[in-house]
Amino acid sequence: MPARRHPTARQVRLGTELRRLREAAGLKATEAAGLLGTNSVQMSQIESGIAGVSEQRVRRLAANYTCSDAELIEALADMATDRTRGWWEEYRGTLPAAYQDLAELDHHARFRNDVAVIHVPGLLQTENYARALFAYMNPEFPDSEVDLRVAHRMKRRVVIEGADPIPYETVIHEAALRIRVAGRAASRSQLGRILEVSEADHVTVRVVPLALDDFAGAGSTMVHLGGSVPRLDTVVRDAPHGTAFVDSEAQLEHFRRLFRKVKEQALSPQQSRDLIHRLTKEL
Known part of the structure; x- marks a missing residue:
């Protein structure tokens, strides 16, 4: 997904929550990037909200981070797919x-x-x-x-x-x-x-x-x-x-x-x- 120049607070929050899950799992950004077949720069952009992330990737990360909070995973997946233009x-x-x-x-x-x-x-x-x-x-x-x-x-x-x-x-x-x-x-x-x-x-x-x-x-x-x-x-x-x-x-x-x-x-x-x-x- 192309990089965003001005991510919204909601987009930044999605990235922040993914970073928190990674840190709770004890993984480095480079290790998380490997799970997605990407690099640490792209991973940093995802976690800062500058780059978007697909629902599939959110679920893959959550699984590898051993996150067992099903409601949180669904909420993050919804945030990843949200295209609301109000x-x-x-x-x-x-x-x-x-x-x-x-x-x-x-x-x-x-x-x-x-x-x-x-x-x-x-x-x-x-x-x-x-x-x-x-x-x-x-x-x-x-x-x-x-x-x-x-x-x-x-x-x-x-x-x-x-x-x-x-x-x-x-x-x-x-x-x-x-x-x-x-x-x-x-x-x-x-x-x-x-x-x-x-x-x-x-x-x-x-x-x-x-x-x-x-x-x-x-x-x-x-x-x-x-x-x-x-x-x-x-x-x-x-x-x-x-x-x-x-x-x-x-x-x-x-x-x-x-x-x-x-x-x-x-x-x-x-x-x-x-x-x-x-x-x-x-x-």
């Missing part, structure tokens, strides 16, 4: 690659869990709220650049509002609900959208109240996307120089525990809706 492709070349990667991860996710402390989660943002955020954080952008980012964010809603929505659970700190990102009227509209979406059976919204004692989770902001098997979960976090994708098992387990901890400190869904109603009336 709505996000129209933004390729006009927005940073992370925008397409996030949309693709959403599309393939089994579920999504968010923790938001300062801003309303992206999937719940209104157009006015998102526009205010992008414009404020990128004051040098012309309106056309802001428009692209807003349009992309609005289209990402399809994962919880489309014909086949995924289970979505979010914990939002009251601070994020009180900050008037785009003025009083826009804040009222934003709270209304959260209430509306929270009524869906597949959506759960919980709020951490400001009055809560002993909440030290201000750094808990994250997006947790469920893979086809738990090992293929991904946590997305904002980093100083862009978006960071977390996928090592130890880190994933850390963030799973963190989400459970923050969730336990939050109000129930009904109490959360009551609080949001009160905040709306204050506006």
